[in-house]
Amino acid sequence: MPMSSTPLVLVSGSGRSGTSSLAGTLKRLGLHVPQPEVEASETNPRGFYEPQWVIDFHKRHLKELALFNIDSRPAAVQLVADYLASGETTAELREWLSGQLDADQVVVKDPHAFWFARAWEEASKDLGADLRWLTALRHPAEVVGSRDIAYLSSQSDELRLTKETSNVAGWVHAALLTEQAGRASRRAFVKYVDLLADWRAALAPVQEQLALSFDTDLASTDHHPVDDFVEPSMRKSQLGWDDVATPDWLKDMAEEVWQLLGVLTTSPHDEATLARLDEVHADYTARYADAVALTFDHTKAESTLAAREARDTQRSTLQQVRRDLEQARRAGSTPLAQTVGGREAAAILRRAVVRRITRR
Structure with missing residues (x-):
């Protein structure tokens, strides 16, 4: 099997966290996005910068597992692990990836990727590709509220509480799993708001942490195509916890995860931060189990x-x-x-x- 030392940057993170902006920026800095890409749409006219094959691959297998992108269920992790055990999914990914590593540096963006981290790690290792994780960070209140708040504003308080609580829990779970996925690899984290405010300053540590080559000197202020691509006005949702209907304990947990991930933007493998994230993860799993137990009769009756x-x-x-x-x-x-x-x-x-x- 052909081998490659090509850097493979996997851009992940919750949907609406700025993953498209991040991948689009890297493309303009000289990294290659495997073709064809998902076409731009009315909801994202600047483009998604996602390889169509990868999106179809992840969505098809998630559908088979009845999983959502930011599925809040801790049990989902074992479901995916069991599903990948046969090796068929990894082999499918490896076959596609083997034809995408001719470029000097490759960037693949898909918010679903963290679910299949094991498949990406094994396929990359088999091909000799150097897998590096890049996570886009955006405050959970903005992620959850960017569309749901407008839609649910006229709904009952009960419906808002249910929907937004589920979404915040999903954000917490996805954030914890995404962080775990990249622990064994080179990785970097970048805040969406920082990318829009000053992309050069935001990507300087990313370039060093991921050992990437860009087609420009980030210390230079000369005009670059990225200047026409990202700008602060792209941050259309600027919501806070007062705009989200969810229990206080879950808000506190999501806020702590957000703050801890912020530490990783400067120290991606900070031991104290990782230890605390593990504690929060255990707490989340325990609280989820309590919630399932509390709603047993409700769930059984609905079924x-x-x-x-x-x-x-x-x-x-x-x-x-x-x-x-x-x-x-x-x-x-x-x-x-x-x-x-x-x-x-x-x-x-x-x-x-x-x-x-x-x-x-």
Whole structure:
């Protein structure tokens, strides 16, 4: 198998944390983004700078596992580990990656990447690529509130509390997992607000920590294409904890994680900070278990009612189908009515009903 010493920068972090801005900046500084890229959209007109293959790869496997990008469940970690155990997912990634390492430096951005850190590490090692993690940091209140606050502002306090609590918990979990993913590698962290305020100053420590080569001297003030790409006005959401409806203990935990990750921008492997992050992670896992236990009856009742609704929908639809088929037989109006028996028709339409319920 061909070997490569190509630096491979994996940009990760919670969605809406500035990962696109960070990857786009690195591309303008000379790093290569594997093609084709995800096209820009109305929600992100400046571009995503994500390899389409990587996005499809991560999303497909997350869907198979029924996981979300910032899934708050601690058990999700073991689900992914078990899923990767066969080696098939890693082999798929390795095959694609083997054709992407001809450039001097490669940057791959995808907020889903931390879930598959093991696959990236193994595939990179097999190919001799030098994997380096770069994490974009943005305050959790801004991440959670950038879109949800506007949508939920007219909703009930109960709905806001549920949705935003879930999102903050997801941010905490994703932040902790992303940090853990890069501990064994070269890595760097950069705050989104710092990148927009002064990208040269923000990326100077990143360049040193990741041992990257840029096409410009960051000490120079000469105009560079990045100057036309990033600017403070891109930070459209400037929210705080007063704008987010979630329990105080979770706000405090998210704020502490944010502050601890901030320390890693200057010292990516600070031992005291890593030890405290591990303590917070253990606390999060314990509190999540308490929450699951507290809501056991609620979850069980919701599951029972959902199953009952699905059965009722199926039964009602099949009964209507049988009536329609019987009416068609009597009228002799269709070839289907004359050749398909009730049991066969019911089986065909049962599958259709299941698909309908699944889509719901």
